[in-house]
Amino acid sequence: MIELKNVSFKYKNTLALDDISLNIKDGESVALIGENGSGKSTLLKLINGIVSPVSGEYIVDNEVITEKRLSDSKFSKKFHKKIGFVFQNSVTQLFCATVFEEIAFGPIQLGMSEEEVEERVNDCLEMLNIDKLRDREPYNLSGGEKKKVAIASVLALNPEVIAFDEPFNEIDPKSKRFLRDLILKLNENGKTIICATHDFEYIEGIFNRAIVFSSENKIIRDGNYEEVISDRDFLRENNII
Numbered sequence: 001m002i003e004l005k006n007v008s009f010k011y012k013n014t015l016a017l018d019d020i021s022l023n024i025k026d027g028e029s030v031a032l033i034g035e036n037g038s039g040k041s042t043l044l045k046l047i048n049g050i051v052s053p054v055s056g057e058y059i060v061d062n063e064v065i066t067e068k069r070l071s072d073s074k075f076s077k078k079f080h081k082k083i084g085f086v087f088q089n090s091v092t093q094l095f096c097a098t099v100f101e102e103i104a105f106g107p108i109q110l111g112m113s114e115e116e117v118e119e120r121v122n123d124c125l126e127m128l129n130i131d132k133l134r135d136r137e138p139y140n141l142s143g144g145e146k147k148k149v150a151i152a153s154v155l156a157l158n159p160e161v162i163a164f165d166e167p168f169n170e171i172d173p174k175s176k177r178f179l180r181d182l183i184l185k186l187n188e189n190g191k192t193i194i195c196a197t198h199d200f201e202y203i204e205g206i207f208n209r210a211i212v213f214s215s216e217n218k219i220i221r222d223g224n225y226e227e228v229i230s231d232r233d234f235l236r237e238n239n240i241i
């Protein structure tokens with residue numbers, strides 16, 4: 001479904017992804033692991049169409065994704081409905097006056113009727129257990145609450161793929177456990193999960209695959225999550241633990 005063929009990406013002179021090839025199938029749950037600066041966030045941005053390859057190809061459902069393709073608003077809508085992105089910093093994702101409006105924004109953009117929007121928002125509030133935040137200002141919420149609202153606003157589009165950038169950062173242990181269970185549930189319900197993380201304490205049992213990046217921004221390992229994570233020497237050599 002998601003395919004990268006020899007993809008490289010640079011920010012001006014900084015190489016962020018070096019010759020990345022990978023294939024992610026429908027329904028997988030993938031952890032992206034690697035020390036700071038190894039390219040995890042950049043890969044997620046590329047998968048979400050925020051940056052485009054300098055060389056190589058990014059392909060979704062057999063279609064090459066380019067800046068030009070994404071500038072077509074009809075295609076862009078379809079693409080963003082399929083792939084959702086929960087940013088590392090929730091503040092960059094939240095811009096509405098109330099939690100309700102925040103979650104309703106995507107469905108309204110998709111042209112849903114008022115009743116459908118209401119129903120979709122209520123479902124998401126319930127799924128994230130944030131009904132009581134409905135009329136609050138997103139800006140004033142706690143870190144964990146902001147994260148939940150950001151996730152709800154992404155789930156409101158009912159994407160097939162959900163990319164998370166370090167979602168376990170800066171939230172309290174209770175929210176971490178909640179998020180772990182939520183990701184598990186989403187994956188069990190058929191969602192494809194791609195998640196950058198370095199917080200291994202709370203994420204047991206969520207992922208079936210780990211893709212590991214080196215400090216040179218290359219993939220150095222791609223395999224079963226439990227196997228990778230139990231290879232302590234490997235993780236230590238690569239500054240992951």
Ligand code: ADP
Pocket residue numbers: 011012014015016034035036037038039040041042043
């Ligand atoms: P990670 O998420 O694994 O920490 P990133 O994808 O953020 O890694 O970064 C990969 C490389 O790209 C790093 O060298 C980083 O400094 C650089 N980089 C990331 N974002 C930018 C940016 N907006 N401008 C310039 N360089 C960047």
Ligand code: MG
Pocket residue numbers: 040041042165196
């Ligand atoms: Mg990052």
